Amino acid sequence: MIAPLIIARLRAQAQLLKGIGGAAEFSLASETRPAALPSVYVVPLAETPRANELAPVVMQRVEVSVGLVIAVSNVADKRGAAALGDLGYIRAAVHEALYAWAPEGFEPLERGPGNLLGLRNGVLWWQDIFNSAHYLKGH
8 A cells, every 4th residue: 555655755754744644543633633733644545447458467557546634723813814824835845755756666646636625623624636556467
C-alpha cells in the first residue's frame, strides 16, 4: 500500500505539520477534533486495475488515488477566513514533499482535484487527491 510510504515521507519532509496519520486517525479526529493542528491524514480512496498488458504473462497496471485530508485552525477568526489563509502554507508544504515524488514501487505522485470538506468546531477540513500507479505481475 502507498499510504504508509506517504505518511513516512510527510513525517520526514513536512515540518510544519503537527499531526500526521492514516485513515483510522482521520476517522477519530473528524468525529471530535484533531489532537494537534495543523494535521494531515492519508486516506486511500481507490485502486483501479487495468486490463492485462502482456498476454500470456499476467501484468496489470493498478492506478491508485489517495486523499490528503488537511485540518487547520486559526483561533483569530471563528468563521474560518484566517484558517483558509493558513491552509495555503500547509498545502504548499504537503505539495513540496509529495508532488513528483516516486514512492518505492510506484510511479511519481501527481495532483488530482482538491476540495473543501467542511468547517466544524473551528477546524477547516480540506482534501487534496494525489494519484499514482504500480504494476502487478503474475508468475
